[in-house]
Amino acid sequence: MEDIHGFFRTGTVRGVGNWSETHVSSSSSGGGGYIHNGSGHISAPTVSVSSTTTEVMRFFMEYADDEEEEVTIKGGGFAAREGQRVTVVRIGSRPDWGYNVAYHNHNTGSTFAPDHRLEWPLYKRPSRKMMLFAPIIGAVVSLIIMVELWWLFVVGAFGWAFYAYSRKNGEYQRLKAAVRQRVDELLVDAKAQHGRMKTELKGEAA
Template sequence: MSNNEQPIRRAEDIHGFFRTGIVRGVGNWSETHVRSSTSGGGGYVHNGMGHISAPRVSVSSTTTEVTRFFMEYGEDDEEEVTIKGGGFAAREGQRVTVVRIGSRPGWGYDVAYHNHNTGKTYAPDGWLVWPLGKSPSAALVLIAPIVGAIAGALLLPSLWWFLGLAGFGWAFYAWRQKAGEYRTLKEAVRQRIGEVLADAKAEHGRVRAGREGEAA
C-alpha cells in the first residue's frame, strides 16, 4: 500500500468506482521461476581416513500465466493492465470494466475485472485485502502468555501459571475481536464491489441498447 494512502478502517470509508474501456493489444505468456536449495554435504578426513558426502541439490519450478493488455477509455486516455495467475481472458475490441476500491473518492486499487462480452468477472479473494492493509496478527496470542508467565515467576512465583493463562486468554480475546472486525470489513468491501459491478453492467446495457437503437 502506498505511504500516501490510508487503509480502510471503517465500512463508512469504503469508496468504489468503475471505468469501462475497450481492450487493445492483448498479450499472453508464461513466466517460469526456478528455485534451488542445498542440504546436507560435508564429512571429515583424519590421517587419510574418513568420508565426504556431496550436498543434495533440490530444484523446483513454478509457472505463472500472465495476461497484458491496454484499456482504451477514449482519445489519449488509456492504461496498461497486467494480470498474473490466469483467470481472466479478453481479446481485441471487447468491453471490459475495472472496479477500484479505496479509502477516498476517485482513487482505489484494482479489485475486479468484468468482461461484458463474455459475462465473466475476475475478482480474486486475495485482491480484497489490498485496500484494507494487513490482517490482524496472532503473534500476540503466543507472546502474551510467555510474558505473563515470566512476570509471574518474578513477582508471584506461586501464581506464574495463572498469570500465563490469563495473558493467553486476554490476547486470544483481543485477537478474536480484531479478526472479526477485519472479516466484517472484508465482507463490506466484497459487497461494495458487487454494487459497483451492478452499476457498470447497467451502464453497459444502456450503451448497448442505444447502439442497437441507432443501428435500427
C-alpha cells in the same frame, strides 16, 4: 469500520499479451564430514530445486476520453481479446483511488473477482503472532513478580491474546464482506451502464 470507496471504468481492450513467468528456487541441506590421518568420509549436501509458474495477462484499456491505461493480471482466471469491452473495479480507502479488485468482460459475460484480489482489506489481516508471544511475555513477567503464580499469568496472557485476535479477525471479516458487497454493487452499475450504451447505439443505428 473504515470508509470504503470504490469506482469503475469501462473501456475497450487493446494489445493483449499472454505469457508465463517461472520462478526457480533451490535449497541445500546436510553435507560435510571429516578427514583424520588420511581417513574419514565426506558427504555431499542434498540439493532440492522447485519451480512455480504464473500466468500473466497484460492489455491496454482504451477509454472514451482517448486515455489509455495498462492492466496486468497475474495468476490467470480472466480472458479478453482485442476490441472487447471490459470494466475494471477499484476499491480503496479514499475517493478516486484504489486497487484493481474485479474485472468484467461485457462481451463474454464473465466476471473475475476472487477473494484474493481484495488486496486493500487483506493488508489488515490480524496476525497470530500475538497468541504466541503473549504467553511467553506473561511467563517472563510472572517469574519476575510472583514465581508461584506463573501459570496464572500465562493463562491470562493467552486468554487476552485470543480475545484480541478474535476481535481483530471479526473486524477483518466484516470489512472484507463490506468490500465484497461494494464490488458487487459496482459490477451491477457497470453492467447497467453498458446495457444503456448498447441500447443508445442501437437507437442511433436505427
